[in-house]
Amino acid sequence: MKTKVDFPTINQKDPDGRRPDGSSYRVLVVDDSMFVTKQIGQILTSEGFEVVATAGDGEQGVEKYKELFPNVDLVTMDITMPKMDGVTALEKIMEFDKNAKVVMISALGKQDLVKQSLLLGAKNYIVKPLDRTKVLERVVSSLQ
Amino acid sequence: MRVEYINPFVEAAYNVLTEVLATEVKRGNLFLKSATKPVMGVAAIVGLAGEVEGRVLFDMSKQTAIKIASVMNMEELTEIDDLVKATISELANMITAQAVTKLHELGFKFDLTPPALITGDNMEISDQEVEALIVPMESPHGNIEINVAVRERS
Numbered sequence: 001m002k003t004k005v006d007f008p009t010i011n012q013k014d015p016d017g018r019r020p021d022g023s024s025y026r027v028l029v030v031d032d033s034m035f036v037t038k039q040i041g042q043i044l045t046s047e048g049f050e051v052v053a054t055a056g057d058g059e060q061g062v063e064k065y066k067e068l069f070p071n072v073d074l075v076t077m078d079i080t081m082p083k084m085d086g087v088t089a090l091e092k093i094m095e096f097d098k099n100a101k102v103v104m105i106s107a108l109g110k111q112d113l114v115k116q117s118l119l120l121g122a123k124n125y126i127v128k129p130l131d132r133t134k135v136l137e138r139v140v141s142s143l144q
Numbered sequence: 145m146r147v148e149y150i151n152p153f154v155e156a157a158y159n160v161l162t163e164v165l166a167t168e169v170k171r172g173n174l175f176l177k178s179a180t181k182p183v184m185g186v187a188a189i190v191g192l193a194g195e196v197e198g199r200v201l202f203d204m205s206k207q208t209a210i211k212i213a214s215v216m217n218m219e220e221l222t223e224i225d226d227l228v229k230a231t232i233s234e235l236a237n238m239i240t241a242q243a244v245t246k247l248h249e250l251g252f253k254f255d256l257t258p259p260a261l262i263t264g265d266n267m268e269i270s271d272q273e274v275e276a277l278i279v280p281m282e283s284p285h286g287n288i289e290i291n292v293a294v295r296e297r298s
Contacts (some may be wrong), residue, residue: 033237034230038217080258107237109245129164129238 016140017049024050025143026071030061030089031078031105036130040076040105043135058084062092065100074143075102077122079113087117094121101142105130148250150174150277150292153200156242157281157290164216164235165283172280172287181276183267184289185209186224188236194254196247198274198294202236206263208286215285224263233259239290 017025027049031037041051052072055061058081065075075093079086086104093100104117104125114125123142126134154171161169186209188202204212206224213231214221221228236259244256269276269291276293 033234034227035213035217035234036230038227042218107241109241109248128234128241129160131163 015048016136017044017047024048025073026050026052026068027139028053028055028061028064028068028072028075030055030058030064030075030081030086032056032081033078036078036105036128039130040135043130043132044139046132047136049139057081058086058089058092061086061089062096065093066096069097073101074139075100076126076139077102077104077117079104079106079110079117087113087120090117090122091120103138103142146296147174147277149196149247149252149294150279150290152243152246152250153239153290153292154279154281156239156246157202157279157288160235160239160242161281161283161288164238165212165285166215167284170282172282174277174279177276177278177291180268180270181278181291183262183269185263185265185267186232187262187267187269188232188259189262190236190240190259191257192244192254192294193257194252195297196252196254196294197297198271198292200240200243200294201269201276201289201291202232202239203289203291204232205286208288211285212283212288229261229263233261236261 029037029040029051037054053064055064077086090102102122104122106114106125107128124138126138184203185206186204190200192198209232210221213228216231271293274293274295276291278289278291281288
């Protein structure tokens with residue numbers, strides 16, 4: 001028997017990166033590794049997020065946040081970076097905007113710094129190696 | 145050199161490589177090298193300093209580095225460019241971080257340097273006063289040698 005109708009779409013789901021009105025959540029990616037920046041960018045844009053800017057160190061990250069504000073919804077922040085580390089950058093961003101949503105990106109073994117970041121106001125953290133599910137889950141929950 | 149220093153690196157390399165390459169990785173036989181050893185073409189080096197000191201080298205051919213970086217970036221890369229270098233450095237970062245977490249749990253206290261990536265032909269590495277333990281890891285994309293030379297600070 002041949003079916004003439006398409007299978008019904010089940011579990012239809014809107015992309016995680018879009019608001020109910022269809023506009024994209026805007027993300028600033030702060031990381032000194034080109035590889036990680038690209039990886040986060042690919043994961044987020046595939047779900048409809050917009051990466052509005054990237055920064056290669058903490059200092060630049062804080063500057064970019066101030067420049068973009070209020071047109072930025074979320075920051076992903078690497079912990080170990082040259083010039084200014086991610087925890088200091090987080091602190092400076094929180095001083096500037098106490099409602100900032102920052103997700104820390106950490107290598108394993110930085111529990112103390114992750115803890116410190118959460119106390120300083122980071123919404124969540126992701127331990128590398130990054131995978132799609134982990135990144136989306138943490139980012140989405142931070143936006144809610 | 146005590147073997148317990150190298151096991152966390154081997155375990156971590158196995159875990160991280162299996163995860164990021166999404167493939168079977170096999171551990172080859174451990175061997176010891178006390179003098180000078182050739183480097184295959186792309187080497188990420190991470191320094192350790194503290195109660196234990198020394199360095200860990202992740203060594204592979206250029207071909208392997210390009211293949212591994214291609215898989216990790218989900219795109220075909222063809223030369224050792226900035227993205228390949230950043231990817232291999234990040235790989236070294238992830239493996240070292242996991243190994244060091246384990247070593248810290250075992251009670252060894254030390255700090256790490258950020259990875260430095262060295263590329264070139266006909267290179268050699270010499271370790272004075274400390275022997276290097278080497279564990280080859282075999283993947284379908286090529287072999288990576290994990291070369292650990294550390295000792296307790298006297």
